[in-house]
Amino acid sequence: MSIEVQHISKHFGTFAALKDVSLNVATGELVALLGPSGSGKTTLLRIISGLEAPDQGSGQILLHDEDVTSRHVGTRRVGFVFQHYALFRHMTVFKNIAFGLQVRPRKLRPARHQIREKVHELLKLVQLDWLADRYPAQLSGGQRQRIALARALAIEPKVLLLDEPFGALDAKTRQELRRWLRRLHSELHVTSVLVTHDQEEALEVADRVVITNAGRIEQIGTPEEVFHHPANEFVMNFVGHVNVFHGRVEGDRAFLGPLEVEYSGQRHATTKPARGLIRPYDIDIETQANGKPGFKATVRHINAAGPQVKIDLTTDSGEPVHVELPHERFQALGLVVGKTVFVNPREINVFVDDERR
Amino acid sequence: MQIRGFWNHRCAIARKTAATTEPFAVRFLLIGIAMVFIGLFLLAPLAAVLVQAFGDGVGVYWRSLRDSDTLAAIRLTLLTAAIAVPLNLVFGIAASWAIAKFEFLGKSLLITLIDLPFAVSPVISGMIYVLLFGLHGYLGPWLSAHNIEIIFAVPGIVLATVFVTFPFVARELIPLMQAQGTEEEEAALSLGAGGWQTFLRVTLPNIKWGVLYGVILCNARAMGEFGAVSVISGHIRGLTNTMPLHVEILYNEYNFVGAFAVASLLTVVALITLVLKSFAEWKFKQELRVS
Amino acid sequence: MKICFKQRSILPGFGLALGFTLVYLSLIALIPLLGLFLRTAELTWGQFWATVTDMRVLAAYRLSLGASLIAATINLLFGATVAWVLVRYRFPGRRLVDALIDLPFALPTAVAGISLTAIYAETGWIGRYLEPLNIKVAFAPLGVVVALTFIGLPFVVRTLQPVLEDLDPEVEEAAASLGARRGQTVRRVILPELWPVLMTGFALAFARALGEYGSIVFISGNMPMRTEIVPLLIVMKLEQFDYAGATAIAVVMLSMSFILLLAINLLQWWSGQRHCVMQP
Numbered sequence: 065m066s067i068e069v070q071h072i073s074k075h076f077g078t079f080a081a082l083k084d085v086s087l088n089v090a091t092g093e094l095v096a097l098l099g100p101s102g103s104g105k106t107t108l109l110r111i112i113s114g115l116e117a118p119d120q121g122s123g124q125i126l127l128h129d130e131d132v133t134s135r136h137v138g139t140r141r142v143g144f145v146f147q148h149y150a151l152f153r154h155m156t157v158f159k160n161i162a163f164g165l166q167v168r169p170r171k172l173r174p175a176r177h178q179i180r181e182k183v184h185e186l187l188k189l190v191q192l193d194w195l196a197d198r199y200p201a202q203l204s205g206g207q208r209q210r211i212a213l214a215r216a217l218a219i220e221p222k223v224l225l226l227d228e229p230f231g232a233l234d235a236k237t238r239q240e241l242r243r244w245l246r247r248l249h250s251e252l253h254v255t256s257v258l259v260t261h262d263q264e265e266a267l268e269v270a271d272r273v274v275i276t277n278a279g280r281i282e283q284i285g286t287p288e289e290v291f292h293h294p295a296n297e298f299v300m301n302f303v304g305h306v307n308v309f310h311g312r313v314e315g316d317r318a319f320l321g322p323l324e325v326e327y328s329g330q331r332h333a334t335t336k337p338a339r340g341l342i343r344p345y346d347i348d349i350e351t352q353a354n355g356k357p358g359f360k361a362t363v364r365h366i367n368a369a370g371p372q373v374k375i376d377l378t379t380d381s382g383e384p385v386h387v388e389l390p391h392e393r394f395q396a397l398g399l400v401v402g403k404t405v406f407v408n409p410r411e412i413n414v415f416v417d418d419e420r421r
Numbered sequence: 422m423q424i425r426g427f428w429n430h431r432c433a434i435a436r437k438t439a440a441t442t443e444p445f446a447v448r449f450l451l452i453g454i455a456m457v458f459i460g461l462f463l464l465a466p467l468a469a470v471l472v473q474a475f476g477d478g479v480g481v482y483w484r485s486l487r488d489s490d491t492l493a494a495i496r497l498t499l500l501t502a503a504i505a506v507p508l509n510l511v512f513g514i515a516a517s518w519a520i521a522k523f524e525f526l527g528k529s530l531l532i533t534l535i536d537l538p539f540a541v542s543p544v545i546s547g548m549i550y551v552l553l554f555g556l557h558g559y560l561g562p563w564l565s566a567h568n569i570e571i572i573f574a575v576p577g578i579v580l581a582t583v584f585v586t587f588p589f590v591a592r593e594l595i596p597l598m599q600a601q602g603t604e605e606e607e608a609a610l611s612l613g614a615g616g617w618q619t620f621l622r623v624t625l626p627n628i629k630w631g632v633l634y635g636v637i638l639c640n641a642r643a644m645g646e647f648g649a650v651s652v653i654s655g656h657i658r659g660l661t662n663t664m665p666l667h668v669e670i671l672y673n674e675y676n677f678v679g680a681f682a683v684a685s686l687l688t689v690v691a692l693i694t695l696v697l698k699s700f701a702e703w704k705f706k707q708e709l710r711v712s
Numbered sequence: 713m714k715i716c717f718k719q720r721s722i723l724p725g726f727g728l729a730l731g732f733t734l735v736y737l738s739l740i741a742l743i744p745l746l747g748l749f750l751r752t753a754e755l756t757w758g759q760f761w762a763t764v765t766d767m768r769v770l771a772a773y774r775l776s777l778g779a780s781l782i783a784a785t786i787n788l789l790f791g792a793t794v795a796w797v798l799v800r801y802r803f804p805g806r807r808l809v810d811a812l813i814d815l816p817f818a819l820p821t822a823v824a825g826i827s828l829t830a831i832y833a834e835t836g837w838i839g840r841y842l843e844p845l846n847i848k849v850a851f852a853p854l855g856v857v858v859a860l861t862f863i864g865l866p867f868v869v870r871t872l873q874p875v876l877e878d879l880d881p882e883v884e885e886a887a888a889s890l891g892a893r894r895g896q897t898v899r900r901v902i903l904p905e906l907w908p909v910l911m912t913g914f915a916l917a918f919a920r921a922l923g924e925y926g927s928i929v930f931i932s933g934n935m936p937m938r939t940e941i942v943p944l945l946i947v948m949k950l951e952q953f954d955y956a957g958a959t960a961i962a963v964v965m966l967s968m969s970f971i972l973l974l975a976i977n978l979l980q981w982w983s984g985q986r987h988c989v990m991q992p
Contacts, residue, residue, distance in 0.1 A: 076719075115607050117720050137611050137722055144611040150604035153708075154626040164612030167622070201708075212608075219612055443894060448801055455797040456809070458790040462862050463815050465837065466827040473830055512736050519729035525718035531733070533977060537741055540973040542923025544943035545962045548950060549744035552751055557955055559747060584740050606723055616724030638817065645820025647926030648943065652950060665822040665926070672826050672930065681830075684823040691818035698818075699811040 066091040066223055066255035067112060071123035074107055074116070081107040082118075083279040089223075091128075092253040094246075096266035099276035100302065105259045106227055108276070112257065113142045113225050127222055143216030143254075147228040149208045151200035157211050158183055158196040164219040186214040189248070206237040210244075217254075224256040230265065238262075242269055263303050267291060275299050297415035300341050307347070307385050309340040318414050322359035322379050327414055338416045344388040345372065346411040349397060358408040361385055363401050368394070375399065377407065470688045473681035485671075485679040486686070493659040494667035494683070497575070501663060502643040505582040509639050510632070513590025518624075520591075521598030522606070535591050538584055543648025547581045550653055573655030578663065581649040586642045590635035597631040598624075630705040634698060641694040645687060748966070751959040763960040768936055769945060773964075775853060776942045780921035783860035788914045791868030792906075798869070799876040813869050816862055821926025828859055829931045851933030856941065859927040864917030871913035875906060875983075908983035912976060919972040923965070 067089040074082040082104045089095050097105040110116035112125055114137035124133045132140050151160050161183045165174055174182065187193035190210040200208055209229055216224060229245075230238040246269050249256055260266050266273050267287040275282040275290060275298075283295040294300035301308070311320035313336045318327040320340035327338075350358075361377040364384075368374075372388040379385060385407060389397075399405065442448070475482055485491065516535060520528060538546060552558050554571040564571060571577045605627070609619040625632075647665040654661040656670065664683055671680035718726065752760065763769070797803075798810050816824065832839045832849035842849060849855045879902070887897040925943040932939040942965055949958035 113611060115611065115722055117722070137607075138613045138615065141613075142611060144608065146604050146608060148604060150608040152605055152609070152623055152626075163609065163614070163622070167609070167612065167614035167618045215608075215612070442800065451793055452797050452801055452803055454790070455794040458794060459809055459812065461838075462858075462865055463812050465831055466819075466824055466862065467815065469827045469830050469837065470823060473827075512733065515729040515736075516733040519726060519733055522723050523718060523721055523726050523730075525726075525730070531737075533973070534737060534741070536973065537745075540919060540923075540969040541745075542925065542943050542946075542962075542965055542969065544923070544925045544946050545748070545966060548946060548958060548962060549748050551950060552955060552959065553744050553747050555955070557953060580740070584744075587736075587740060603721075603723060610722060619723075620725070641818045645818075645823070647820060647822045648924075651925070652947060665820045668820075668822045668826065669929075677830075680826055684820075684826060687820045687823050691815065691820070691823075694818040695811050695814055698814065699807075 065089070065126070066093070066128060067257065068126035068129075069108070069112065069123070070126070072108070072111060072118045072125070073122040074104070074111060074118050080279050082111070084123075085279070085281055086123075087274060087281065087284070089255055089257060091255055094249050094256045094258065094269065094271050096270035096273050097257060097259045097276055098263060098266040098273050098303075099261065099282075101261055102278075103276040104279045105261075105274075105276045109225050109227055109257060109259045112223070113137055113144045114140045115144065141219060141222045143213075143219060143221030143224040145209070145212050145216050145224070145226040145229050147231050149200070149212045149232075151208055151212055151215070153200050155199075156196065157187070157192070157198050157200070157203070160200065160211060161186055161215045161218050164215065182218065186218055189217070190214045204237075205233045206241055209233065209241065213245075213248075217252075221254065224254050226256065226258045228259050228261070230262075231260070238265070245269060267303070275302065277302070294413070297339065297341065297413075300413055300415075305344055305386065306341045307344065309342070309383070311338055311340065312336060313338040313414065313416050318412075320412070320414070321383055322381065323357060323409065323412070325357050325409075325412055325414075329414060329416065332416060336416045338414055341413045341415065342409045342411070344374070344386045346409060347385070347387045348408045348410060349375070349387060349389065349393075349399070350406045350408060351397060351403075353406050354408070356408045358406050361405060361407050363399055363403045363405060366399060366401060377405070467688065470681055470684050473677060474685040476681070477678050481678050482682050482685075485676070485682040488679070490659045490662065491667060491679070491683060494662045494664045495686070497578070497662065498644050498664040500575070501579050501582050502640055504579050505586055505643045506636060506640050508583055509587045510590050510636055512587055513592075513594055513635055513639075514632070516591040517594035517598050518620075520595050521601075522603055532595065535588050535595075538586075538588055543585060543646065544652055546584050547649035547652030550577055550580050550584075572653055573657065573661060575661065577653040578650050578661060581653045582643050582646055585646050585649050586639045589639035589642065590632065593631045593635035593638075594628055597628055601627055630701045630708070634701040634705070637694050637697045637701065641691060644690055748959060748962060751955065752963050755956050755960060759956070760960050763957050764964050768940065769942075769961060771937045772940045772942045772945050775856060775939065776922060779853065779856040779860055779941075780918050782857050783864055783921050784914050784918040786857075786861050787864045787868045787917045788910060791865065791913065791917075792872060792910060795869045795872040795876055799873060813866050816865050821863065821924065822930070824862055825859060825927035825930030828862060828927065829855070832858060832931070850931055851935075851939065853932075853939055855931040855933070856928055856939065859931050860921040860924060863924050863927060864921050867917040867920065868910065868913035871909055871916065872906065875909045879905065908979055912979040912983060915972060915976045915979060919969060919976065922968065922972070 065088050067087070069085060069087040072082055072085050073080070085104070085108060087108075097108060099105045107116060111118050114132065114135060118125070118133070124131055126132065127140060127142070152163065155163070162179050165179045165182065183196070184193055187196060190213060192207060192210055192214075195203065195207065195211070200211070203211065213229070230241050233241065242265055258266070258269065270287060272284060273287055273290050274284050277298050283290055283299045285293070290299055290303055294303060300306060309320035309323060311318065311323075313327050313332060315331070316327050318325050318338060318340065320338070323340065325340070359379055361379050363375060363377055365376040366373065368391070373391055373394040375387045375389060375394075377385045377387065387407070397405075443451070516531075520532060551572055553560055554564060554577065555561050556565065556572070558572075571580070605623050606619050609623045614622065645665055647669075650663055651666055651669070654663070654666055656662060656666060658670065662670065664687055668680050668683050668687070671683065755763075794813070798806060829850050831837050832842075832855060834840065834843050834850075836850070839850060847854070849858055883901060884897055887901045888894075892900070923943060925941070925947070928941055929944060932941065934940055934944060942961060946958045946961050946965075949961065
């Protein structure tokens with residue numbers, strides 16, 4: 065194991081940022097911490113790095129089987145990439161990258177030409193070797209973040225920690241850097257943890273995704289697992305888009321808004337409030353009633369720009385429903401705004417009010 | 422139709438500019454008022470010093486500057502500034518490091534306390550040391566028994582100057598360092614730099630223009646302080662007279678040319694201060710613009 | 713969760729920096745100031761009252777307060793004009809004037825004192841034109857006002873300038889697009905925005921004027937009951953080794969200064985709340 069987080073808690077004043085969190089990251093893995101802002105993901109990353117200390121006596125941080133809980137950030141050999149780059153603004157790109165080597169004690173410091181070689185090697189790695197003499201202010205956001213990454217890699221870190229590395233960039237640059245990071249990681253195989261609130265980013269880049277919420281970990285799994293088999297309502301709601309129908313569960317039946325479906329989950333003695341969550345692409349539309357569970361709705365808006373056609377409908381009681389259809393299916397149906405149709409969910413996840421919370 | 426279109430166009434332009442500025446006549450009037458005010462209160466005194474100093478010719482001017490008491494006053498002023506400014510520089514950096522980079526109880530009280538000398542009359546600033554170290558002060562008898570002179574001597578002048586000028590560097594650096602945050606220091610530490618390395622290689626280069634700015638203002642006040650030093654110096658010619666005090670003595674002796682000659686030196690220091698200050702501001706703004 | 717003195721941080725040097733700051737501050741400022749207040753304890757209430765309500769002292773309070781108030785008001789009106797002109801208009805010499813604004817901070821007060829006296833004396837550049845009109849500036853209360861105006865000039869300008877620079881022009885455009893005339897925009901949109909800052913500048917100028925000594929001793933003539941200011945009386949009492957008397961007057965002055973300091977802090981907090989800008 066590269067990183068072991070064991071029973072870590074952290075309070076800021078009276079606010080509990082982390083509540084007894086444990087997490088293991090295998091060597092060479094790229095793990096994404098995904099959650100809404102304030103869920104504790106950045107705090108966890110900063111505690112792993114040593115920039116923040118966990119609550120006294122709350123648990124341990126192990127890096128490569130070594131307890132580093134009380135070790136200073138400078139001696140942990142972690143590469144930390146900051147959201148706003150934190151490049152030294154008065155140093156050139158070259159000096160920024162060389163910094164971590166130049167501040168080493170004289171005995172451990174590489175020779176000048178070794179440092180120069182190393183820096184250029186890293187600049188080549190991040191494909192910016194023509195920028196060595198520029199100052200950070202003269203770079204674009206994407207370039208700055210790549211330099212920040214090169215700087216973190218210069219100390220040959222045991223683990224690489226990235227705090228919302230693409231958060232301050234525009235959508236297109238984010239896309240490019242995401243792919244680039246994925247490629248870089250498969251080249252270097254350095255154990256990495258990436259914090260993000262962008263689910264697309266987490267699902268695309270990471271080997272495993274850790275979903276955090278309110279200081280706890282909700283689910284750990286591969287991108288596929290958290291997307292297709294969410295452990296709970298929060299995860300399903302947070303990862304991907306959903307339609308939510310409020311209702312109740314009675315015995316083996318669930319009544320969710322305009323829907324009545326079979327309920328196969330854990331039985332409850334009494335009627336329980338519940339919600340049905342349906343992905344927009346797990347819904348089919350028919351022009352005629354066909355006997356399957358479903359309901360009537362009216363088409364309000366159609367957006368055909370994109371890989372799927374996005375259709376907004378409202379039920380008779382006025383609840384909005386979002387559906388995504390393949391273009392061929394949409395063409396076949398001949399939908400127009402104002403038309404009344406029948407909506408058939410293919411898959412519903414029913415969540416009965418959670419006792420845990 | 423063509424003419425109306427043109428007219429509409431003109432109107433649109435006129436309305437757009439009127440939205441964020443005043444008519445030409447109003448602008449002209451306001452600039453005029455401001456310039457007369459500046460001329461009357463800033464330029465006139467500045468010019469008067471130089472005109473009076475050279476009123477009896479350059480020869481008299483030089484002779485009055487080469488007077489031994491004048492030279493002693495210049496030496497004392499330079500000595501005072503040379504002690505007070507470095508002390509307050511260290512204080513300013515220490516205070517702003519603690520205040521800007523950490524969260525702790527009583528921080529805003531500390532910031533208020535640092536502003537204290539700005540609220541206290543210079544006369545009172547000097548007086549508190551007289552009460553403490555003077556012959557009738559708390560420590561006076563003990564000091565005179567041990568032959569230590571503070572009041573009516575150089576140490577007292579330095580002390581009063583240090584008191585009056587200690588906020589300058591701190592006040593410049595606190596907001597600057599607060600705005601810069603702690604990310605760069607954290608990055609340096611995570612790369613293995615030690616505390617002093619982080620401070621010297623990352624923090625200090627980032628605040629250098631602020632430091633220069635604070636030092637310049639601190640120095641100007643240290644060389645020019647009158648009230649606090651006047652109370653504590655005892656006005657012993659050639660011994661405890663700083664340049665501003667020497668100006669007073671010469672003036673009260675009706676040696677106007679002498680007084681204005683010394684005053685002209687202080688005025689040159691003030692002008693250099695303004696130039697350096699503008700330079701520091703300009704450099705700082707430039708760095709802000711590119712980042 | 714126990715309340716702790718300091719939030720944990722990985723940055724080093726907190727103990728050293730704060731320790732040095734507190735020791736320095738205590739030795740240089742706090743302990744000597746405390747000594748001043750201890751001195752007052754040596755006076756009986758009657759003595760204290762007699763000293764601070766002496767006719768000559770009362771006259772000095774009147775002059776100090778009155779002249780400071782007038783000077784601060786002049787600076788409020790003209791300082792605001794200067795700041796507006798410097799930020800909003802472009803004209804030749806603008807940068808020079810901008811740099812010159814800080815002259816009263818940089819020029820020793822004694823120099824300002826003798827220079828202003830030379831200008832406003834009966835034979836001076838300006839004094840000679842005021843003489844036939846029977847207006848006496850130097851060696852008269854008006855001279856005190858002139859000197860204090862010079863001393864306080866930068867405060868309003870320098871507090872107002874950054875706020876004016878940050879003022880969003882879109883707000884004015886919005887007002888104009890809603891049909892406000894320029895005068896209405898200035899009066900109803902811009903001025904209310906600037907009000908707390910203007911008051912802060914005014915209070916700073918006033919506080920500085922109240923304690924000023926160096927420039928005034930030259931221009932006022934120091935005539936008892938007429939042109940004596942409070943700091944001058946303190947100096948005179950000290951020169952006569954009347955420490956108790958000096959302390960009594962000083963404590964009254966200090967109290968006024970602290971109240972002003974408190975007011976300034978409140979004003980800055982208020983404008984900070986409204987603008988969410990960093991202290992200049």
